[in-house]
Amino acid sequence: MVVAGGINNKHLPTTKKKEKWKFPFFLLFFIRLFLIQSVLGQDWDGVVVTQADFQVLQAFKQELIDPRGFLRSWNDSGYGACSGGWAGIKCAQGQVIVIQLPWKGLGGKLTDKIGQLQALRKLSLHDNVVTGTIPQTLGVLPDLRGLQLFNNRFSGSIPPTLGSCPLLQNLDLGNNSLAGRIPDRLANATKLFRINLSYNSLSGPIPASLTHSPSLVYLDLQHNNLSGSIPDSWGSSFSPKNGTFPPPVLQYLAIAHNSLSGPIPLTISNLSSLQVLDFESNLLDGQIPEGIVNLKNLSVLNFRRNQLDGPIPETIGGIPTLTRLDLSENKLSGEIPLSLANLSRLSSFNVSYNNLSGPVPTELSSKFNSTSFVGNIQLCGYSGATPCPSPPSQTVPTQPPEKKKKLSTKDIILIAAGALLIVLLILVCVLLCCLARKRTAAKAKEGQPSTTSRAAAGVAGGEKGAPPTAAEVEAGGEAGGKLVHFDGPMMFTADDLLCATAEIMGKSTYGTVYKATLEDGSQVAVKRLREKIAKGQREFEAEVNVLGKIRHPNLLALRAYYLGPKGEKLLVFDYMSKGSLATFLHARGPETPIDWPTRMEIAQGMTRGLIYLHNNENIIHGNLTSSNVLLDERNESKIADYGLSRLMTAAANTNVIATAGALGYRAPELSKLKKANTKTDVYSLGVIILELLTGKSPGEAMNGVDLPQWVASIVKEEWTNEVFDVELMKDSTEIGDELLNTLKLALHCVDPTPSARPEVQQVLQQLEEIRPVAGGRSSGASGDDRAAVPSSSE
Ligand SMILES: *[C@@H]1O[C@H](CO)[C@@H](O)[C@H](O)[C@H]1NC(C)=O
Ligand SMILES: *[C@@H]1O[C@H](CO)[C@@H](O)[C@H](O)[C@H]1NC(C)=O
Ligand SMILES: *[C@@H]1O[C@H](CO)[C@@H](O)[C@H](O)[C@H]1NC(C)=O
Ligand SMILES: *[C@@H]1O[C@H](CO)[C@@H](O)[C@H](O)[C@H]1NC(C)=O
Ligand SMILES: *[C@@H]1O[C@H](CO)[C@@H](O)[C@H](O)[C@H]1NC(C)=O
Numbered sequence: 001m002v003v004a005g006g007i008n009n010k011h012l013p014t015t016k017k018k019e020k021w022k023f024p025f026f027l028l029f030f031i032r033l034f035l036i037q038s039v040l041g042q043d044w045d046g047v048v049v050t051q052a053d054f055q056v057l058q059a060f061k062q063e064l065i066d067p068r069g070f071l072r073s074w075n076d077s078g079y080g081a082c083s084g085g086w087a088g089i090k091c092a093q094g095q096v097i098v099i100q101l102p103w104k105g106l107g108g109k110l111t112d113k114i115g116q117l118q119a120l121r122k123l124s125l126h127d128n129v130v131t132g133t134i135p136q137t138l139g140v141l142p143d144l145r146g147l148q149l150f151n152n153r154f155s156g157s158i159p160p161t162l163g164s165c166p167l168l169q170n171l172d173l174g175n176n177s178l179a180g181r182i183p184d185r186l187a188n189a190t191k192l193f194r195i196n197l198s199y200n201s202l203s204g205p206i207p208a209s210l211t212h213s214p215s216l217v218y219l220d221l222q223h224n225n226l227s228g229s230i231p232d233s234w235g236s237s238f239s240p241k242n243g244t245f246p247p248p249v250l251q252y253l254a255i256a257h258n259s260l261s262g263p264i265p266l267t268i269s270n271l272s273s274l275q276v277l278d279f280e281s282n283l284l285d286g287q288i289p290e291g292i293v294n295l296k297n298l299s300v301l302n303f304r305r306n307q308l309d310g311p312i313p314e315t316i317g318g319i320p321t322l323t324r325l326d327l328s329e330n331k332l333s334g335e336i337p338l339s340l341a342n343l344s345r346l347s348s349f350n351v352s353y354n355n356l357s358g359p360v361p362t363e364l365s366s367k368f369n370s371t372s373f374v375g376n377i378q379l380c381g382y383s384g385a386t387p388c389p390s391p392p393s394q395t396v397p398t399q400p401p402e403k404k405k406k407l408s409t410k411d412i413i414l415i416a417a418g419a420l421l422i423v424l425l426i427l428v429c430v431l432l433c434c435l436a437r438k439r440t441a442a443k444a445k446e447g448q449p450s451t452t453s454r455a456a457a458g459v460a461g462g463e464k465g466a467p468p469t470a471a472e473v474e475a476g477g478e479a480g481g482k483l484v485h486f487d488g489p490m491m492f493t494a495d496d497l498l499c500a501t502a503e504i505m506g507k508s509t510y511g512t513v514y515k516a517t518l519e520d521g522s523q524v525a526v527k528r529l530r531e532k533i534a535k536g537q538r539e540f541e542a543e544v545n546v547l548g549k550i551r552h553p554n555l556l557a558l559r560a561y562y563l564g565p566k567g568e569k570l571l572v573f574d575y576m577s578k579g580s581l582a583t584f585l586h587a588r589g590p591e592t593p594i595d596w597p598t599r600m601e602i603a604q605g606m607t608r609g610l611i612y613l614h615n616n617e618n619i620i621h622g623n624l625t626s627s628n629v630l631l632d633e634r635n636e637s638k639i640a641d642y643g644l645s646r647l648m649t650a651a652a653n654t655n656v657i658a659t660a661g662a663l664g665y666r667a668p669e670l671s672k673l674k675k676a677n678t679k680t681d682v683y684s685l686g687v688i689i690l691e692l693l694t695g696k697s698p699g700e701a702m703n704g705v706d707l708p709q710w711v712a713s714i715v716k717e718e719w720t721n722e723v724f725d726v727e728l729m730k731d732s733t734e735i736g737d738e739l740l741n742t743l744k745l746a747l748h749c750v751d752p753t754p755s756a757r758p759e760v761q762q763v764l765q766q767l768e769e770i771r772p773v774a775g776g777r778s779s780g781a782s783g784d785d786r787a788a789v790p791s792s793s794e
Helices: 015-031 051-063 112-116 136-140 160-164 184-188 266-270 290-294 314-318 338-342 362-367 401-405 409-459 494-499 537-547 581-586 596-616 650-662 678-694 707-716 732-749 760-770
Strands: 089-092 095-100 122-124 146-148 170-172 194-196 201-204 218-220 225-229 252-254 259-262 276-278 283-286 300-302 324-326 348-350 355-359 378-380 472-474 482-485 501-507 511-517 523-529 558-563 569-574 629-631 637-639
Touching: 051 095, 051 112, 112 136, 136 160, 160 184, 266 290, 290 314, 314 338, 338 362, 482 494, 494 558, 537 558, 581 629, 581 678, 596 629, 596 637, 596 678, 596 732, 596 760, 678 707, 678 732, 678 760, 707 732, 732 760
Parallel strands: 095 122, 122 146, 146 170, 170 194, 194 218, 201 225, 218 252, 225 259, 252 276, 259 283, 276 300, 300 324, 324 348, 355 378
Antiparallel strands: 089 095, 472 482, 482 558, 501 511, 511 523, 523 569, 558 569, 629 637
16 A cells, blocks of 8 residues: 555566455455555555664654554554554655654654655644654655645744755645744755745745745745745746746745735736735735736735735736735725726625725626725715715815805805816816827827836746646656646645545546545545556547636536556546435435425536537537536536546447446447437436436336336326425425426437437526526536536526
């Protein structure tokens, strides 16, 4: 049970020898439930731990305090250390490569001897109560890639030696009691991908060296006591190899809740991949740079609670990806630029407690309530209580009313004359200003390209060629293996994935699916494809890159893939906590009924997903079953396993069609055709709708007939009510017609003659006629899925 992740297994014993050892240990694992299992699922290579490493492990155990006895299994003379017998240890060829003991209540100290585990790749002790300092000796480990010590009680400073770990990718020391400065040398570790030092007591400045890192994607320094100004050298990493500036890869930059002062650095605009920029609660002053518009992937911009002044740059309206904009509690003045009305994805907005004036653009005041605008005395039009004054009466309310009453007619005439004069003067001014403005505007238009090109030059031409959302991360080192992220908030390295605690969820012809828990506790579904039936690497990559771009609220998103050095292929998907429709529907007790609106929503959702596959992606699913329809927390259906046949050899696909047939979802003509098409998908869809109506699984024996035949026979006998799930019959007076019409539609879908079946678009139309969409939630309803849904109801 050794992590595979590209360990150089030069002396791997033969398969025969492996088989010999396998049996008893396998049994052990089943007894202990899934302890820590690699997704690649290799077992022990049969080598006993080296004497040197054994002694380090002894010292490691001795210096820790283990109140719950998790290290009790470390009790023999070393024989069990590398065979999976010792909790949390993984080895390769007798050397410890992983120590992974999160959430174990461990106290005490981390031994200095840890630096003697020459092959250590990953040390994960997060969510314990370990105290003392982080050993300097970690810096001598040539293979260390992951150091996860977050959520402990480490004190002292960050060892500068960590910068000497040539392969270090993921450094997470968040939420400890670390003090002192962030070492300059840290950035010498040129593979660093993710740094989290948040929630400590670090002080001093942010090292400029970090701003040059060519590999850093994620930098979290929130909640410390950092001071000084923010270095102004972002994204200027020079690559001596090819003499260019590679495009900056930083996506996440959070330094909120520190004591940083000075201006917002102008070079921030070089970070073209940035998605989150969070400077909340510092002492920053000066203006917001206009160049911020170059951050074309920015989703969150938070400058809340600083001392920024000047206007809100109009250019912010040119960042269409913005979803959250918080500029509250600063000293910003001027009007809210009209351009902000263009930000169609904005779902959170706050400019309260500034010194803004003038009217709020109506698009903003209609979308956000007054708590987004309050505390700006001169701002108006965002609520009934703050009407914008009509221009001529502007001066009147400032006069105290009592004084007004005492005015004589003479005064009034004088005032009127004065007012007339002022109005005339203003008119002249306005005319002059208009003329002048036209001229400067013309000039500015000519000048504009030069300013933007200057900004672009800082990015060194990398802006266009680089795919901003697909951060490709080599796992690094001779071991090789490649992880490609498509998008999304998931920040993990290949090692994180390979070392993740994994639990088998299911097996299919294509491979095994695991639920993997990453270091931060988040979960992903990992499908390990069977190597023999997957296409070769080049073809595979071409196809998988297409699949990774498909986004629809009713299609399970492929977030990343991993290619191992020995041809292992992993696909990483969102994890759906509710599991599949099959388990949701069939593996429950009578105490958890599923009502008709829920079932209908599931049916409509999956139909929408299928339409998108057929019409927008030109993909035939070919294996649509209730096990391949997953549900998220809100019971929104997500079709899984689409397009996978493209990653497989032809032989594998024939096999899958056979399996689908055996389960009762296969259209009858497929036995001859051997090639799925839109009509065979509609047949499978019909079977699933029948499943929702009857509560019966197509796999269940029904006197030797399949589900469509069974339903058809009962309907023919006019016992129609007998087919419906008894649960649904409780409400039959209200929903009887809906059930009947849906049943007719489903039977239409499973018509034995393919040409008689409707197209999937028509299925949706009819489903929506039978039961209209609640609250118009049809398009783009679910959070991060960006693809708009071409809904038939619009
Ligand atoms: C060592 O620990 C294992 C696992 O906890 C246990 O099954 C075994 O009996 C222990 N052996 C000894 C000699 O204590
Ligand atoms: C933060 O740093 C300042 C000096 O920059 C110091 O005066 C202050 O005590 C520190 N605060 C904490 C909580 O460490
Ligand atoms: C608020 O802005 C106005 C201009 O709109 C300026 O005159 C005033 O000094 C500002 N007040 C503060 C407290 O910054
Ligand atoms: C205003 O909007 C915010 C966020 O959208 C919400 O939390 C808050 O309850 C709303 N307040 C009022 C008074 O409507
Ligand atoms: C905006 O910020 C203010 C001040 O911090 C806060 O009181 C208000 O609730 C915030 N409004 C929204 C919608 O977030």
